[in-house]
Amino acid sequence: MFENLSDRLSGVFDRLTKQGALSEADVATALREVRVALLEADVSLPVARDFIKAVQEKATGQAVTKSVTPGQQVVKIVHDELVHVLQGDEDPGALKIDNPPAPILMVGLQGGGKTTTTAKIAKRLKERDGKKILMASLDVNRPAAMEQLAILGAQIGVDTLPIVKGEDPVAIARRAKTQASLGGYDVYMLDTAGRLSIDEELMAQVEAVRDVANPRETLLVVDGLTGQDAVTTAENFDDRIGITGVVLTRMDGDGRGGAALSMRAVTGRPIRFVGLGEKMDALETFEPDRVAGRILG
Numbered sequence: 001m002f003e004n005l006s007d008r009l010s011g012v013f014d015r016l017t018k019q020g021a022l023s024e025a026d027v028a029t030a031l032r033e034v035r036v037a038l039l040e041a042d043v044s045l046p047v048a049r050d051f052i053k054a055v056q057e058k059a060t061g062q063a064v065t066k067s068v069t070p071g072q073q074v075v076k077i078v079h080d081e082l083v084h085v086l087q088g089d090e091d092p093g094a095l096k097i098d099n100p101p102a103p104i105l106m107v108g109l110q111g112g113g114k115t116t117t118t119a120k121i122a123k124r125l126k127e128r129d130g131k132k133i134l135m136a137s138l139d140v141n142r143p144a145a146m147e148q149l150a151i152l153g154a155q156i157g158v159d160t161l162p163i164v165k166g167e168d169p170v171a172i173a174r175r176a177k178t179q180a181s182l183g184g185y186d187v188y189m190l191d192t193a194g195r196l197s198i199d200e201e202l203m204a205q206v207e208a209v210r211d212v213a214n215p216r217e218t219l220l221v222v223d224g225l226t227g228q229d230a231v232t233t234a235e236n237f238d239d240r241i242g243i244t245g246v247v248l249t250r251m252d253g254d255g256r257g258g259a260a261l262s263m264r265a266v267t268g269r270p271i272r273f274v275g276l277g278e279k280m281d282a283l284e285t286f287e288p289d290r291v292a293g294r295i296l297g
């Protein structure tokens, strides 16, 4: 994640920090290179533009060129601005799961990693927070998806709602809610069906489930490798369903990371977790400060 961007930026900043005294023109040149690096990382144009503008204003305001270590000063300003652009208002990993049983709605397109991520989050809540979790698959069109969740549940020791053939998603959501209350579960997770693209039927179905479950968290799972498409998908789901956060998957294969950098600035929704592989432990909370550190090397 971010390897390419990190390499590019370290080239720019190495030159800058070695240079000693800096003129305003030196800073402007460096920032132009940073802008190109962001765009090459597939950061959306308005986000890259605002980012550079903010850094430029701070660099001028803090009289960088007059400081003893001007290059380092610029790096610090870029770091802080990265944190700003990534930062949500809340602790990304802290899911709102008080008042049991707390419903968590998992939404996204097919193949984005929704089912895998549902199980990863359940495992995390169970192991780190000692929560009792019930998972339910609502993907009535794909029996294989329902079985996949049951298999993952057995693997991580988390209960899944028994599959009843012929039930519709809303009925499954209701049954999950009842079962979660009766069974003393802290959290129940609803793994909704995905489609290859956003369509009316998918959205109407997710909306109906949302209205029954009244979820405490609605997490959109999107494939980080799809770059700006991931951001557009998030905008669409947020407009229609209202999401509380994003999980970006396949970040183990994404050297660019543009989706991660644009997500909050474009959608206003924080990235809560990133998926870094197929294994059940390959999930990390998305911590802006650490991510900015990783990008700047």
Ligand code: GDP
Residues within 6 Å of the ligand: 108, 109, 110, 111, 112, 113, 114, 115, 116, 117, 194, 248, 249, 250, 251, 252, 253, 274, 275, 276, 277, 278, 282
């Ligand atoms: P769904 O259709 O959205 O439920 O997607 P799945 O959960 O079935 O995931 C589709 C494929 O992506 C599976 O083979 C997963 O193992 C894989 N996958 C999910 N998350 C990640 C991730 O973070 N990294 C990698 N490399 N693969 C992932």
